[in-house]
Amino acid sequence: MTSLQLHNLKKRFGSTEVIRGVDLAIEDGEFVVFVGPSGCGKSTLLRMISGLEDITEGELYIGDRLINDVQAAQRGVAMVFQSYALYPHLTVRQNMGFGLKVRKVPADEAEQRVNEAAASLKLEALLHRYPRELSGGQRQRVAIGRAIVGHPQVFLFDEPLSNLDAELRVHMRAEIAALHKKLGNTMVYVTHDQIEAMTLADKIVVLRDGLIEQVGTPRELYERPGNLFVAQFIGSPRMNVLPAASVERQFAAYGLKIGSAHGVGMRPEHLSVVYTGAGMLRGTVLISEYTGAATLLHIELESGETALVIHNGQNTPQVDDAVALAIDPENLHFFDEKGQAIRPLRRAA
Numbered sequence: 156m157t158s159l160q161l162h163n164l165k166k167r168f169g170s171t172e173v174i175r176g177v178d179l180a181i182e183d184g185e186f187v188v189f190v191g192p193s194g195c196g197k198s199t200l201l202r203m204i205s206g207l208e209d210i211t212e213g214e215l216y217i218g219d220r221l222i223n224d225v226q227a228a229q230r231g232v233a234m235v236f237q238s239y240a241l242y243p244h245l246t247v248r249q250n251m252g253f254g255l256k257v258r259k260v261p262a263d264e265a266e267q268r269v270n271e272a273a274a275s276l277k278l279e280a281l282l283h284r285y286p287r288e289l290s291g292g293q294r295q296r297v298a299i300g301r302a303i304v305g306h307p308q309v310f311l312f313d314e315p316l317s318n319l320d321a322e323l324r325v326h327m328r329a330e331i332a333a334l335h336k337k338l339g340n341t342m343v344y345v346t347h348d349q350i351e352a353m354t355l356a357d358k359i360v361v362l363r364d365g366l367i368e369q370v371g372t373p374r375e376l377y378e379r380p381g382n383l384f385v386a387q388f389i390g391s392p393r394m395n396v397l398p399a400a401s402v403e404r405q406f407a408a409y410g411l412k413i414g415s416a417h418g419v420g421m422r423p424e425h426l427s428v429v430y431t432g433a434g435m436l437r438g439t440v441l442i443s444e445y446t447g448a449a450t451l452l453h454i455e456l457e458s459g460e461t462a463l464v465i466h467n468g469q470n471t472p473q474v475d476d477a478v479a480l481a482i483d484p485e486n487l488h489f490f491d492e493k494g495q496a497i498r499p500l501r502r503a504a
């Protein structure tokens with residue numbers, strides 16, 4: 156059993172509490188991604204699981220074993236860092252085998268494990284090289300290989316792809332997904348990258364200021380955010396949220412009642428530009444950003460608010476054009492004055 160249970164976990168540095176009571180259950184074999192704004196405590200929480208940071212309060216179980224006071228090396232976890240943390244004076248083979256040597260795994264078994272990991276990560280031809288002779292992606296693969304050879308129960312990844320260029324990130328992301336499929340281990344992954352979170356996670360944990368805001372599948376968080384913070388954190392560009400008062404009249408014309416909602420959320424990809432004048436909202440194009448596959452339009456609405464719209468059809472409007480915007484009411488999100496989601500109109504598929 157390699158499930159993880161976090162019970163009211165807290166971390167204080169001096170008098171500052173940076174993890175303020177986290178309860179979380181991670182299932183055996185699950186791929187869980189921690190996201191949240193810079194400084195919210197993602198890395199600290201991961202380091203508490205790894206044993207690199209001690210736990211101020213609360214309980215942490217791996218399987219049914221309480222591991223608060225178990226040393227990092229005895230927890231059955233392996234961590235992969237953003238910085239790779241390879242030994243520059245050791246070859247790829249030596250780097251991958253180093254931990255096994257320290258743990259006095261017999262040499263022939265260690266060699267076999269390194270060979271197996273090298274084969275699954277396509278590193279066989281590079282085993283004799285030194286880290287300086289490798290590309291960033293190859294280095295990160297070695298760092299992952301070093302984690303694999305220890306046969307950990309749980310893999311922990313702290314922004315492992317942040318130092319790679321865009322193309323390599325896409326490639327390595329797919330490799331990590333394939334690795335999870337193949338090994339089936341429990342994995343916990345910290346990232347800033349929305350696409351990584353959405354594509355890799357079975358479950359995303361959104362953290363803010365040392366607390367969990369919402370836990371759910373990528374689809375649940377995207378389609379049914381529980382509050383304004385999650386609504387605007389998940390999805391890029393972020394969800395437009397307009398004061399209910401500024402759209403009430405226009406919506407009423409379409410038979411839509413805003414009710415007690417304080418804010419109305421509309422994702423940029425759900426708004427479409429219409430030319431017939433039949434849109435719910437009207438405005439003028441302020442900025443038009445062509446990105447190849449789509450154009451991001453900044454629309455100044457009649458109410459004075461600005462809305463972002465992803466336009467990927469023909470007839471892209473130009474700056475200063477007057478446009479109308481339409482949205483399927485199913486795609487509207489409503490929030491109360493405290494920012495909590497109300498009247499969810501959509502069901503996650």
Ligand SMILES: Nc1ncnc2c1ncn2[C@@H]1O[C@H](COP(=O)(O)OP(=O)(O)OP(=O)(O)O)[C@@H](O)[C@H]1O
Binds near residue numbers: 195196197200
């Ligand atoms: N050793 C430390 N001593 C004091 N404060 C710390 C220490 N490590 C982290 N912190 C503080 O704890 C908070 C959480 O830091 P953490 O690195 O976990 O955030 P994060 O969400 O991973 O941020 P980022 O996305 O920027 O990496 C921050 O306010 C940080 O300054």
